[in-house]
Every structure is written in structure tokens, then in C-alpha cells.
Amino acid sequence: MNNASKRVLSGAAAINETIRQTMEFDRSVIVIGEDIAGGAGLGGKNEGAMGGSFGVTRGLIEQFGPIRVRDTPISEAAIAGIAIGGAAAGLRPIVDMMWSSFTPLAFDQIFNQAAKMRYMFGGQVKVPVVFRMAMGAGLGAAGQHSDTLYSLFTHIPGLKVVVPSSPYDAKGLLTAAVADNNPVLFFEHMGLYGMKEEVPESSYEIPLGDAKIVRDGTDITVIATSMMVNKALDAADQLRERNISIEVIDPRTLSPIDNNKICRSARKTGRVIIVDESPPRCSIAADIAAMVSESTFDSLKAPVKRVTSPHSPVPLSPPLEEAYIPSVQRIIAAAEELTSTS
Amino acid sequence: MNMVEDKELLRIYRTMLKIRMFEERVAREFRKGDMPGFVHSYIGAEAVSTGICMHLNDDDYISSTHRGHGHCIAKGCTFKDMLAELYGRETGLCKGRGGSMHIADFARGMLGANAIVGGGIALAAGGALAIQTRGEKGVAVTFFGDGACNQGILHETMNLASIWKLPLIFVCENNDWAESTPVSYSTSVTNISARASAYGFPGLTVDAADAIAVYQAAKEAVIRARNEQGPTLIEAKIGRMIGHYLGDPEGYRSKELKEEAKSKDPIPPFESMLIQNEILGKEDLLKTRQEIEKKLDDAVNYAKISPLPNGSAVEAEVYAA
Numbered sequence: 001m002n003n004a005s006k007r008v009l010s011g012a013a014a015i016n017e018t019i020r021q022t023m024e025f026d027r028s029v030i031v032i033g034e035d036i037a038g039g040a041g042l043g044g045k046n047e048g049a050m051g052g053s054f055g056v057t058r059g060l061i062e063q064f065g066p067i068r069v070r071d072t073p074i075s076e077a078a079i080a081g082i083a084i085g086g087a088a089a090g091l092r093p094i095v096d097m098m099w100s101s102f103t104p105l106a107f108d109q110i111f112n113q114a115a116k117m118r119y120m121f122g123g124q125v126k127v128p129v130v131f132r133m134a135m136g137a138g139l140g141a142a143g144q145h146s147d148t149l150y151s152l153f154t155h156i157p158g159l160k161v162v163v164p165s166s167p168y169d170a171k172g173l174l175t176a177a178v179a180d181n182n183p184v185l186f187f188e189h190m191g192l193y194g195m196k197e198e199v200p201e202s203s204y205e206i207p208l209g210d211a212k213i214v215r216d217g218t219d220i221t222v223i224a225t226s227m228m229v230n231k232a233l234d235a236a237d238q239l240r241e242r243n244i245s246i247e248v249i250d251p252r253t254l255s256p257i258d259n260n261k262i263c264r265s266a267r268k269t270g271r272v273i274i275v276d277e278s279p280p281r282c283s284i285a286a287d288i289a290a291m292v293s294e295s296t297f298d299s300l301k302a303p304v305k306r307v308t309s310p311h312s313p314v315p316l317s318p319p320l321e322e323a324y325i326p327s328v329q330r331i332i333a334a335a336e337e338l339t340s341t342s
Numbered sequence: 343m344n345m346v347e348d349k350e351l352l353r354i355y356r357t358m359l360k361i362r363m364f365e366e367r368v369a370r371e372f373r374k375g376d377m378p379g380f381v382h383s384y385i386g387a388e389a390v391s392t393g394i395c396m397h398l399n400d401d402d403y404i405s406s407t408h409r410g411h412g413h414c415i416a417k418g419c420t421f422k423d424m425l426a427e428l429y430g431r432e433t434g435l436c437k438g439r440g441g442s443m444h445i446a447d448f449a450r451g452m453l454g455a456n457a458i459v460g461g462g463i464a465l466a467a468g469g470a471l472a473i474q475t476r477g478e479k480g481v482a483v484t485f486f487g488d489g490a491c492n493q494g495i496l497h498e499t500m501n502l503a504s505i506w507k508l509p510l511i512f513v514c515e516n517n518d519w520a521e522s523t524p525v526s527y528s529t530s531v532t533n534i535s536a537r538a539s540a541y542g543f544p545g546l547t548v549d550a551a552d553a554i555a556v557y558q559a560a561k562e563a564v565i566r567a568r569n570e571q572g573p574t575l576i577e578a579k580i581g582r583m584i585g586h587y588l589g590d591p592e593g594y595r596s597k598e599l600k601e602e603a604k605s606k607d608p609i610p611p612f613e614s615m616l617i618q619n620e621i622l623g624k625e626d627l628l629k630t631r632q633e634i635e636k637k638l639d640d641a642v643n644y645a646k647i648s649p650l651p652n653g654s655a656v657e658a659e660v661y662a663a
Contacts, residue, residue: 073498073501077498078499080464084465085403085453085468085472086468086475088468088469089403089468091472108461108495112458113456118659120436120454121436121444122437122440124449
């Protein structure tokens with residue numbers, strides 16, 4: 001590929017392009033959510049529309065109109081329910097939940113309806129709905145605007161859970177999520193929106209359930225989710241100078257999860273660290289730790305280690321928020337501990 | 343006074359009777375102990391699902407409640423498919439995965455019973471959204487009880503349906519009791535239909551003992567919905583002739599209240615009207631009952647000899663391909 005064809009997009013722009021392309025490709029795709037157009041009452045002629053709290057849905061109402069771009073009142077439960085019912089009736093809604101912390105308002109609809117419908121009804125129905133939402137600490141959004149929550153939904157049979165860590169992956173994974181015939185929760189870290197990298201213009205899919213080996217290594221496997229992938233890479237750079245070789249794996253989707261790739265790496269290195277920006281209890285870090293321990297115990301040279309957030313809500317004050325988010329230093333410390341004892 | 347054709351009256355009668363006799367049979371079979379799960383009977387409410395669904399096609403959607411057998415039958419589900427489901431059989435509507443409280447028939451636009459009070463309201467709105475998005479002429483109906491009237495999602499959905507003029511009909515089956523709690527205690531208005539005015543669309547209360555009244559109210563609401571005039575709330579006041587669930591000792595309700603509820607049975611006055619107007623003779627009534635009972639015998643036998651699912655299939659169909 002020559003330089004002229006390279007195109008750099010932010011995470012927000014990559015997601016916007018993906019939504020636009022899936023809507024152009026399939027008339028049954030609609031978007032629905034709070035403030036996704038802004039001034040929706042003006043019938044799509046509103047210049048300077050808001051386009052979602054983070055501008056991710058900007059321009060969609062101008063192109064697709066208010067029937068397919070449904071700006072809603074603040075009614076999370078009904079928004080989720082109407083999208084789920086719409087999916088059961090043949091639409092492919094993309095719901096903008098705004099913040100992950102708002103999903104509890106719609107929890108019955110996601111948990112008791114969307115997740116269970118196919119199973120309870122004996123496989124009669126498909127529920128192809130995507131819930132997109134922002135998440136993550138680091139912006140000072142504190143207690144009710146920062147939760148990651150993907151572990152909660154990973155626990156639930158019938159849901160798929162996607163956690164992209166880069167603009168390129170966000171595009172391929174969202175394309176796959178919209179094409180999927182199941183309810184998918186798609187978690188966009190606030191840090192992802194501003195991150196920039198090369199993203200091809202033409203549409204592509206990254207299959208759900210395919211982890212990515214972000215860096216090859218031999219001494220320690222670091223499994224990192226979302227923004228923790230970059231921290232793991234930072235730590236790997238610093239550890240390389242100390243002759244410790246880190247393999248970094250991004251699961252990319254937590255449900256389904258690519259256990260094979262994770263375990264293959266764990267068997268190779270014999271040492272495993274899981275880095276996750278969530279409280280540690282009943283979390284994806286706990287889940288991967290259990291899975292790796294059960295499946296690769298004979299190959300492990302040391303106990304599996306977790307580097308996670310504390311068992312607390314996300315705090316406001318900068319020193320507290322900094323303490324909440326797993327740091328590069330903590331990853332390095334965990335790696336040194338593993339290599340010094342085994 | 344009624345403007346309903348004889349042919350239509352006979353359909354109403356037959357559907358109500360099918361629901362009544364199905365529920366009576368289920369109650370008898372349930373007492374024998376080989377039907378798993380919880381069962382909530384539709385007895386006393388027959389005129390509601392019948393009067394509404396008479397105006398619907400397979401392309402129209404309904405969402406139902408934990409008390410959903412009447413909605414299934416009125417929407418065209420067969421005794422065999424339903425009873426096999428109630429018995430947890432592989433041949434059931436949901437292959438035995440759902441049972442009475444989670445019975446569904448998507449081929450007939452029946453988006454499912456729902457064991458969460460108010461759980462199906464927004465789902466039916468989704469059906470209406472799909473109709474509107476595709477530019478179709480269909481209609482969606484959500485059935486819910488008086489218990490759901492104080493759930494937030496009903497209010498959120500009534501507002502959404504109103505601002506988007508969704509082809510959605512809200513049908514409140516008010517049997518006066520949310521399990522053991524009377525409406526007079528739980529609800530801020532005497533007529534739940536009054537709540538429609540807060541959301542800017544018509545609401546009306548009908549007597550569920552009067553099948554023709556329900557039928558006529560539904561007819562207007564369906565016309566409104568199909569003509570893109572938006573939602574309607576129909577409150578049907580029902581006498582809860584039975585307990586909350588099969589086996590409910592009903593210690594919370596006096597004998598007098600139970601008797602009063604039974605006086606609101608919609609079927610005897612409808613039969614009298616048919617006979618009075620010489621639309622049916624007494625011997626026809628008997629014959630109709632015999633025909634339905636025979637179908638129920640066959641369906642119960644079919645269900646009981648149908649295979650149970652294999653335990654090894656417990657993780658199948660959690661996800662669609």
C-alpha cells in the first residue's frame with residue numbers, strides 16, 4: 001500500500017464510518033438513542049446537530065432521516081425494549097446507550113428479554129441488536145459515568161460482549177457485531193475515541209471470538225482488555241530492556257472468548273498476568289484466571305496474577321482516579337515478581 | 343344494537359369458548375401433577391384477547407403476559423403446539439424451553455408471554471417500530487395487567503409511542519388484582535385508561551364481560567393505528583374468576599369478592615345473546631363444546647406421547663448462528 005492510500009482515523013470517526021456503512025449496506029439497520037441527532041424535532045435539517053454526546057453519530061440523521069435515526073427521550077428501559085422488540089421483528093437496531101453506567105436502567109430488557117428470548121422460545125427468534133456505549137475512567141467523570149461493566153454482561157448467556165482497543169479493531173468488530181444475529185454489547189472506552197491510527201475505508205469484519213496477539217513474547221503472557229492493551233505494550237517495552245519478553249494478547253471479545261489462543265500462549269510462557277480496568281471480583285480477569293488455571297496448570301511456572309482496579313466505584317479526585325486505573329508500573333511490578341520467583 | 347355480523351359473532355364465541363375450555367382442561371391436567379412449572383389461568387378474560395385479536399393478522403404483532411394462553415389461542419396458536427409446550431415437550435411451540443410463562447409463536451406474530459410484569463410492553467412497541475420503519479400497514483398490540491400499570495417502562499413506552507405515532511395498542515387487562523394487591527390500593531386512578539391523556543392519546547375503559555364492546559373498541563383502535571394516527575389505550579375491566587395461579591388459596595380475597603368476580607363471566611351472556619337472536623341453537627352449543635373437547639383430548643394425548651428434550655441439549659440455541 002502506498003502512502004497516498006493510507007488514511008488515519010480517530011476511534012470516534014472509525015465508529016461513525018462503520019455505522020454509516022452498515023446503514024448503507026442494510027436498510028434494516030437503524031440507530032436509536034438519546035441525543036444521537038440532537039434537535040431531532042427539526043426533522044433532520046438541523047445544521048450543527050449534536051450527533052451523540054461524543055459526536056459518534058454525527059451526520060447520520062442528515063443522510064438517513066429521522067425514521068432510521070431515532071433520537072429518543074431519556075427512557076433507557078423503553079429504548080432498549082423497543083430496539084429488542086424491533087430486532088425480533090426484523091430490524092437490526094444499533095442502540096446508543098451513551099454511557100455504560102446507564103445500562104442498569106435497561107437491565108431487565110437486556111437480561112430478561114434480549115439475552116433469553118432465543119433460548120426460552122426454542123430458537124424461534126433472532127435478536128440482532130447492538131448496544132453501543134462509552135465507558136472507562138480517566139476523564140474525571142467519576143462514580144456514575146465511568147464503569148466498564150462488561151464483566152457483568154459476559155456472565156449472561158445469550159449476550160455477546162465486545163471490547164475494542166483500537167480504531168482499526170473497532171471498525172471490524174462493530175461491522176461483525178451489526179451482522180451478528182445475537183444481542184451484542186459493544187464497549188467503547190473514552191480513550192478510544194481520540195486514539196488515531198490507519199483504518200481502511202472499505203468495510204471489513206473481525207470475527208467475534210478471535211483474540212489478537214498484539215506482541216509476540218516468550219517469558220510472560222499479558223492478557224489485557226481495552227485501554228489496558230496500550231499499557232501492557234508500554235510495560236513490555238520497558239521490560240524488554242530488562243530482558244523480559246512479554247507476549248501481549250487482546251481478547252477483543254469477552255463473549256465469546258478465544259480460550260484457545262490465550263491457553264496456547266499461557267502454555268508457551270508458563271506465566272500469566274491479566275490486566276483489566278474493572279473491580280476484581282467476579283470479573284473478566286477472574287474468569288480468565290480461572291480458565292487458564294484449570295486448562296494449563298501443568299504448564300504454569302507461577303500462579304496467575306491479576307492487575308485490576310480496586311473493589312471500589314470510580315472516584316473523582318485525580319490522585320484517587322489514578323490509583324483506580326491499573327498503571328504501567330503495576331504491570332511491571334507484577335512481571336518482575338513472576339520472573340523473580342520462577 | 344350490535345353491528346357485528348353473525349359470522350363474526352360465531353368466531354368470537356368459538357374463540358372465547360376455546361380459551362375457556364383450554365384453561366379448564368389445563369387446570370384439570372395440572373392438578374394431576376405431571377405438568378411442570380407455574381400456570382396462570384386466563385379464565386374470565388376471554389373477551390379481551392378475543393375481541394382484540396379478531397382484528398389482527400399473522401403480520402401483526404402482540405406481546406403477552408404471564409397469563410398468556412388466551413392471547414396465544416386468539417392469535418391462532420394450536421392446542422397441540424401449546425399443550426406440548428406446557429408439558430415441556432420437544433414438539434412444543436418453544437421446544438419445551440419456555441413453558442406456560444414463556445410461550446411464543448413468532449410465525450403468528452406472537453412475540454411471547456412474559457414472566458416479567460410489564461416486560462413485553464416495549465417489545466411490542468419494537469414490533470410497531472419495525473412496521474413503521476418498513477412503511478407497512480400493520481399494528482402491534484401489547485397486553486398487560488393492572489399490575490404493570492405502575493411499572494416505569496409502560497410510561498416510557500406510552501410517551502415514545504405517542505411522540506412517534508407508533509401503530510401500537512395498549513391493552514390493559516385490569517382484573518383488579520396484582521397477585522394479592524388490589525388496584526384500589528396500588529393505583530392512583532380509578533380508571534387506568536385515564537393515564538392515556540397524560541401521553542396525548544385516547545384511552546377508554548370497556549367491560550370485559552361484554553365481548554362485543556371489546557370488539558368494537560378494538561376495531562376503532564386498530565383503524566387508528568393502521569391509519570398512522572398513533573396509539574390507543576384500552577382498559578378492559580375483568581372479573582378475576584380464578585386465583586393468581588393454579589393452586590392459589592386466595593386467602594387475601596373474601597368470598598363475596600370472588601363471587602362478584604364470577605358474576606362478570608363473559609361467556610354465559612354471549613351464549614344467551616346468540617340463542618336469543620337465533621344465531622345458534624342449544625344443541626349447537628353442545629356440539630361446539632364437544633368438538634372443542636375432542637380437539638383438547640387429542641392435543642393432551644399428543645403432548646403426553648411427545649418426546650421430552652434430551653438433557654445433553656441444555657446449551658443448544660443460546661445463540662443464533
